[in-house]
Amino acid sequence: MKQALQLKIGQQLTMTPQLQQAIRLLQLSTLDLQQEIQEALENNPLLENGEDDQDHPEADQPQSIEATEHKAAEDKKNSDSDPETTDDHQPADDWNNDIPEDLSTDSSWEDTFQHGSAPGPASGELPADYSDTSEESLQDHLDWQLNLTPMSELDQLIASAVIDGIDNEGYLRSSTEEILEHFQQSEPELFAEVEVDEIEAVLRRIQQFDPPGVGARDLGECLAIQLRQLPEDTLLLKEAINVVTHYIHLLGSHDYKALMRKARLKEPQLQEIIRLIQTLNPQPGSSIAPITAEYVVPDVIVTKQKDVWQVALNPDTAPKLRINTDYASLIKRADSSADNTYLKNHLQEARWFIKSLLSRNDTLLKVAQEIVFRQEGFLEYGEEAMKPMVLHDIAEAVEMHESTISRVTTQKFMHTPRGIFELKYFFSSHVSTSDGGAASSTAIRALIKKLIAAENPAKPLSDNKIAQLLDEQGIKVARRTIAKYREAMNIAPSNERKRLI
Numbered sequence: 001m002k003q004a005l006q007l008k009i010g011q012q013l014t015m016t017p018q019l020q021q022a023i024r025l026l027q028l029s030t031l032d033l034q035q036e037i038q039e040a041l042e043n044n045p046l047l048e049n050g051e052d053d054q055d056h057p058e059a060d061q062p063q064s065i066e067a068t069e070h071k072a073a074e075d076k077k078n079s080d081s082d083p084e085t086t087d088d089h090q091p092a093d094d095w096n097n098d099i100p101e102d103l104s105t106d107s108s109w110e111d112t113f114q115h116g117s118a119p120g121p122a123s124g125e126l127p128a129d130y131s132d133t134s135e136e137s138l139q140d141h142l143d144w145q146l147n148l149t150p151m152s153e154l155d156q157l158i159a160s161a162v163i164d165g166i167d168n169e170g171y172l173r174s175s176t177e178e179i180l181e182h183f184q185q186s187e188p189e190l191f192a193e194v195e196v197d198e199i200e201a202v203l204r205r206i207q208q209f210d211p212p213g214v215g216a217r218d219l220g221e222c223l224a225i226q227l228r229q230l231p232e233d234t235l236l237l238k239e240a241i242n243v244v245t246h247y248i249h250l251l252g253s254h255d256y257k258a259l260m261r262k263a264r265l266k267e268p269q270l271q272e273i274i275r276l277i278q279t280l281n282p283q284p285g286s287s288i289a290p291i292t293a294e295y296v297v298p299d300v301i302v303t304k305q306k307d308v309w310q311v312a313l314n315p316d317t318a319p320k321l322r323i324n325t326d327y328a329s330l331i332k333r334a335d336s337s338a339d340n341t342y343l344k345n346h347l348q349e350a351r352w353f354i355k356s357l358l359s360r361n362d363t364l365l366k367v368a369q370e371i372v373f374r375q376e377g378f379l380e381y382g383e384e385a386m387k388p389m390v391l392h393d394i395a396e397a398v399e400m401h402e403s404t405i406s407r408v409t410t411q412k413f414m415h416t417p418r419g420i421f422e423l424k425y426f427f428s429s430h431v432s433t434s435d436g437g438a439a440s441s442t443a444i445r446a447l448i449k450k451l452i453a454a455e456n457p458a459k460p461l462s463d464n465k466i467a468q469l470l471d472e473q474g475i476k477v478a479r480r481t482i483a484k485y486r487e488a489m490n491i492a493p494s495n496e497r498k499r500l501i
Helices: 017-026 030-043 065-081 092-098 138-147 153-164 176-186 196-206 219-228 237-246 248-252 256-263 267-278 338-374 376-381 391-398 402-409 441-453 463-472 479-488
Strands: 047-049 300-305 308-313 321-323 413-416 419-422 430-432 438-440
Touching: 017 338, 017 402, 030 047, 030 321, 030 338, 047 338, 138 153, 153 176, 153 196, 176 196, 219 237, 219 248, 237 248, 237 256, 237 267, 248 256, 256 267, 300 338, 308 338, 321 338, 338 376, 338 391, 338 402, 391 402, 430 441, 438 441, 441 463, 441 479, 463 479
Parallel strands: 300 413
Antiparallel strands: 047 321, 300 308, 413 419, 430 438
């Protein structure tokens, strides 16, 4: 086989760095975009926030190179000649000269120095407006109570191990046998004669701590601990303790007939017991354990003005950036020095970044406007009026690729009078109707939820019955599809939704 060199001319599409940056910014969420903008402002001196115009009106007025260099030289000269000057160019040591030689014995500091700064807090003291933002964990809350409980040193060690085994929901996830085995392996001399009963005794002490129900090993024990702390004259208290201790599985499966037969209860008594149990907390630790709140910042805001739905970008998520005119004026065309090249490169990067942000905002606004136009029924009447819509529909309307629409609608949120929704929420598959039309799967989920909310708790609707009711409304949905939608909405099956009250 003979080797040879050949010249070939061809064309191919390549992604420029500017296009890569635009695509990357397009798929960023609001929080990630704000972090990206902050990093760009810190790393690029020719990029600045345009929202500072009101505070610095002179920022829009470019200065000449000579004026800029003269100002820098003056600042350097002042800093070199007097490094310890204060804000009003007075030497720091000159305040000693203002102290009068003779002070009367009954004079105060404020009588002599009227313009002194306010005295700070004394050493070891906190200012009046100080607030401790640290959150107390469940373990901290239990340790605090343990320190106030008189116990022997051995019981203190056992109690600390028990508290360490309690999770944020308030349940003990380690058995007493495992706790004892751990101590016998780590400290065999001290725990050689300790038995499981002593671990159980310490555990019962901790189960009397706040919050009620903490330290339980299962749901039945948790509810029983809370019931035992109620007043003794509580109606059907003993019967309720018996139910949660021995028949919690029947109560969970809503097998009320078997429960009434085994616990020897009548239906009115069981109804009263269920009411009592519903007042208890199945997760006692949640009232103490800190909960981190997560906030969603909408990218677009939808409002109705004069019977017309208006879409606008959230100004808080789209800050105005601009080129720093002071640094840009220092760039010289024919200069190839390192400093001038540095400024040129950063100027180009700043322009690309601003252009990519504008492109992202325009694309996001265009897609959001098309979604609102197609889903006005949802904004007017709710989920039941949601129309079926896929990515291809929006891509064809705005003349973009489906991948671009997918990037725009991922982790982007819309604020509407009905709440805040991710843009992905408005897309759903369609289900054929008897009249030849189509219904959105989101609308079908809303109908299912509405039917279940209006059902008789004693005789809940089965999936087959829900499918029949939807068929009467002209929507043909299979029973397995109903089950899939119901599970997606975290709705239990009919046998678990059965209630006596």
